Amino acid sequence: MQHTKSKALYEEAVKYIPGGVNSPVRAFKAVGMEPIFIEKGEGSKITDVDGNTYIDYICSWGPLLFGHGSPDILEGIQEQLLKGTSYGAPTAIEVEMAKLIVEAYEGIDEVRMVSSGTEATMSALRVARGYTGKNKIVKFEGCYHGHSDALLVKSGSGTLTFGVPTSPGVPADVVKHTLVCEYNNQEAVKALFEEHGEDIACVIVETVSGNMGLVPGKKEFLEYLREVTKAYNSLLIFDEVITGFRLGYGSSPEYFGVVPDMACFGKIIGGGLPVGAYGGRKDIMEIVSPCGPVYQAGTLSGNPLAMYVGKKTLEKLKNNPGIYKELEQKASYLAQGIRNNLKALDLELTVTQVGSLVCLFFTSGKIESYEDVKDCDLEKFNKYYKAMLERGILMGPAQFEALFLSTAHTKEDLDVTLKANYEALKVAYNK
Incomplete structure (x- = not known):
């Protein structure tokens, strides 16, 4: 997956914008990458300036409950x-x-x-x-x-x-x-x-x-x-x-x-x-x-x-009050699928889910406070993140971000994501 145009835009951006971005997390520094510049979004997908298309779990950090460009x-x-x-x-x-x-x-x-x-x-x-x-x-x-x-x-x-x-x-x-x-x-x-x-x-x-x-x-x-x-x-x-x-x-x-x-x-x-x-x-x-x-x-x-x-x-x-049940079912399907992958790979990591939000922590045990999350293995997460991106899955570029589900995410999207999750975990842990 090439990011030639994104790289060129970033080199131009750093001349005029602090760090080349208008919000720190967009710099992708937490995962050891340069930022990806986006061209457009449609439904559950987002496409960068190099023409790479991803299943999007950032969803503008939460507002896009119905995905990108919802017609209604x-x-x-x-x-x-x-x-x-x-x-x-x-x-x-x-x-x-x-x-x-x-x-x-x-x-x-x-x-x-x-x-x-x-x-x-x-x-x-x-x-x-x-x-x-x-x-x-x-x-x-x-x-x-x-x-x-x-x-x-x-x-x-x-x-x-x-x-x-x-x-x-x-x-x-x-x-x-x-x-x-x-x-x-x-x-x-x-x-x-x-x-x-x-x-x-x-x-x-x-x-x-x-x-x-x-x-x-x-x-x-x-x-x-x-x-x-x-x-x-x-x-x-x-x-x-x-x-x-x-x-x-x-x-x-x-x-x-x-x-x-x-x-x-x-x-x-x-x-x-x-x-x-x-x-x-x-x-x-x-x-x-x-x-x-x-x-x-x-x-x-x-x-x-x-x-x-x-x-x-x-x-x-x-x-349409049924929207919330639909979103929770999708999030539960994704969370349980990740747990199944962890079990199959004999990995003790923690998955949390609340409603339409999901997170995979690269640590084990209960997650109730900052004390519980600060020991996450960020090196493993970064390897995992890059492997997910290579497989067409865009998440928030940091361990301490949630996945945002939308009504635009289909079962096919979730299954593609779970397949990528399994493969990316294998990459991160050399399995």
């Missing part, structure tokens, strides 16, 4: 485009979109549209601090909530620690109010609240972590977060940028039976166009400008094209 999602978008791309003034479709989200998501009374998941989480934290009058926030090791300063934090050697900036350029003074706990660890959260609870504004959490591979939150852990935040008059924020409308039409409250005070969205609510949103109870959201003193604004918030595609996506999901 894109129908009418040209007409919408010709009306204008942005107005800087309200539109009816923003109202319709907000109503769909509020009606679908238990606990959300009002929602504010923004342009990215990072913007959504950053804004939600500001609102939480403004509402509670408190300073500290709690996040969990391995959970990624975008690249805003207060959230770009890693933990120290323990499970309970003050935040340390993950990136140069993030002042220590900014993250001194960010506390980090081990994911799925109730005792660590309890200890943290006993020490700092009176000044904790909120807890922000991915209900299913999709940024350290695929690590499901335990129901009892999420229930405890709900209990402890209520006890200390803190807010519970679900980061649903990945899971929102992917776990089910009712998202995490429906899936886990736990209702947060606020939630953040992205990806699926834009159907592949740039989008984000945050929402919460009415009394919380009405402290946001222009109703209240907490300021947040955005020139392209509620962009009519993103709202159009997002609305079509949510309406299709609302009117």
